[in-house]
Amino acid sequence: MSQTAETISVQCACGKKLKAPATAVGKKAKCPACGNVLTIEAPPPPPVEEDDPLGAIYDLAEAEKQAARNNQVDDSPRCVKCGHEMGAGAVLCVNCGYDMRSKSKVGAKPLAASTKPVIDPDYEKKAGKNKRDKMAPDGKLIVGVALSAAFALAAGVLWFGVTWGIGWDFYILSALIGVGAGVGMQVGQKGFSNAGGVIAAGITLAVIIVSRIAIVLAFLAPALRHTAGGSSNTESALGKYDQRVVEQMVDDQLKSANQDPEDADDNATERARKATLAKLQSMSPAEYQAKVKKAKDDGEVQELVSLESEEAASHIDHTVGHRQQFEAMLDAEKKAKDKVLAMTPAERQAELARLRTAEQAEAQAAAARAAAARASNPTSSASASLGMAVIVLLIFGIRPIIIMILAMGIAYRTASGSVTST
Numbered sequence: 001m002s003q004t005a006e007t008i009s010v011q012c013a014c015g016k017k018l019k020a021p022a023t024a025v026g027k028k029a030k031c032p033a034c035g036n037v038l039t040i041e042a043p044p045p046p047p048v049e050e051d052d053p054l055g056a057i058y059d060l061a062e063a064e065k066q067a068a069r070n071n072q073v074d075d076s077p078r079c080v081k082c083g084h085e086m087g088a089g090a091v092l093c094v095n096c097g098y099d100m101r102s103k104s105k106v107g108a109k110p111l112a113a114s115t116k117p118v119i120d121p122d123y124e125k126k127a128g129k130n131k132r133d134k135m136a137p138d139g140k141l142i143v144g145v146a147l148s149a150a151f152a153l154a155a156g157v158l159w160f161g162v163t164w165g166i167g168w169d170f171y172i173l174s175a176l177i178g179v180g181a182g183v184g185m186q187v188g189q190k191g192f193s194n195a196g197g198v199i200a201a202g203i204t205l206a207v208i209i210v211s212r213i214a215i216v217l218a219f220l221a222p223a224l225r226h227t228a229g230g231s232s233n234t235e236s237a238l239g240k241y242d243q244r245v246v247e248q249m250v251d252d253q254l255k256s257a258n259q260d261p262e263d264a265d266d267n268a269t270e271r272a273r274k275a276t277l278a279k280l281q282s283m284s285p286a287e288y289q290a291k292v293k294k295a296k297d298d299g300e301v302q303e304l305v306s307l308e309s310e311e312a313a314s315h316i317d318h319t320v321g322h323r324q325q326f327e328a329m330l331d332a333e334k335k336a337k338d339k340v341l342a343m344t345p346a347e348r349q350a351e352l353a354r355l356r357t358a359e360q361a362e363a364q365a366a367a368a369r370a371a372a373a374r375a376s377n378p379t380s381s382a383s384a385s386l387g388m389a390v391i392v393l394l395i396f397g398i399r400p401i402i403i404m405i406l407a408m409g410i411a412y413r414t415a416s417g418s419v420t421s422t
Contacts, residue, residue: 035083137191144188151184156211171400178407182414192417200415244295249276307355308336
C-alpha cells in the first residue's frame with residue numbers, strides 16, 4: 001500500500017490494485033474485479049531510521065493491527081470472479097459457475113436458477129375438472145320426484161290402513177312417509193342432492209296432511225256405517241220430500257212421544273222418522289202440498305220474526321243494566337211476532353225482501369270494514385295467522401306435528417346423503 005499527497009493505493013486479495021482519495025481511510029470499497037469488499041487502510045508509517053532500535057517492533061504491531069482489521073471486515077471466502085459468498089471448502093461458485101480449480105467457468109446454468117421449482121398454474125383447474133363426487137346423482141330428478149311421491153303415498157296408505165284396522169290414530173307410522181319419500185328420491189335420482197332432499201321433505205309434508213285428513217274423516221265411518229245399515233231406506237225415502245215438512249213432522253212425532261227434539265236420542269229420532277215416512281206415504285197430493293205451503297209460511301214467519309227482532313234490538317239502549325236490556329229484547333221479540341202475524345202473505349214477502357237486502361248490505365259493509373282494519377293494522381293479519389296455526393294444532397295435535405317434523409327431517413337427510421354415504 002503506497003500513498004501520495006492526494007491518493008492512497010490499496011491492493012485487493014485478488015491482486016487488483018485500487019486507488020482511493022486520502023479522505024476515504026476507514027471506509028469500505030468493493031473490488032471491481034472480484035467484488036470483494038475491503039476497508040481502505042491508512043498507509044503504514046514512514047520507514048524507521050536504521051539507527052532506531054524500536055523500528056522492527058513498530059512494524060510488527062502495525063502488521064498485527066492490519067490483520068485484525070481484515071478479519072473484522074469479512075473473513076468468509078468469496079468467488080474471485082463475481083464476489084459471491086462461497087461455503088467453506090467450496091471450489092465452485094453457485095452464482096456464476098466459476099471453478100476455483102480450473103480458474104474458468106464450467107458453462108452450467110446458475111444453480112439457484114436451475115433448482116427453482118416449476119409450477120403449472122392450471123394444475124388445480126385441471127384437477128377440479130377430473131374430480132368427481134361419488135355421491136352426486138346419476139339419474140334424473142323428475143324420476144326421483146315420481147318415486148318419492150309413490151313411496152310416500154304407499155306409506156300413507158299403510159298408516160291409514162293400520163289406523164282403520166285398530167280403531168285409533170297410530171300417528172307414529174307417519175314417520176314411514178318420510179322414510180319412503182327419502183328412499184324413493186334416492187333411488188330415483190341414483191344419488192344424493194340438496195334439491196332432492198328439499199323436494200322429498202315437501203312431499204312428506206303434503207302426504208302426511210292428506211293422510212291425516214283422511215284418517216280424521218275415517219273416524220266418522222262407524223257412524224256412517226251405522227246410518228247406512230240401520231236407516232238407509234228411511235233416509236232415501238225421506239229425501240224425496242220437502243225437508244221443511246220432514247223436520248216439522250219429525251219434531252211433532254217426538255213431542256207426541258214426550259221427547260224433546262233437541263235432546264232425543266238416535267233410537268227415538270229414528271222411530272220418529274219412520275213414523276213420519278209412513279204418514280207422508282199415506283198422504284194425498286193435496287194434503288202434502290198443504291203441508292209444504294204451511295211449512296214454507298211457518299219458515300218465512302220464523303225468519304221474519306228473527307230479522308224484525310234483530311232490527312228492533314239494534315235500537316235498544318245499551319247503557320242500562322243487563323236485566324233491562326234482556327227485558328227489552330223479549331219485548332222486541334214479542335212485538336215483532338205480533339207484527340208479523342198481523343201481516344198478509346204479500347206484506348210478509350215484501351218485508352222479508354227488505355230485511356234480507358238490509359242484512360246482506362250490512363254483511364258486506366262489515367266485511368269491508370274488517371278488510372280495511374286488516375290493511376291498516378298488520379298485527380291483525382298476524383293474529384289471524386296465529387289463530388289458524390292454533391286451529392291446525394288443535395286438529396292435528398302436538399305429538400303428531402312433532403312426528404311430522406321428524407319425518408320431514410328424515411326425508412331430507414336420506415335424500416341429500418346425510419345418512420347414507422358411498
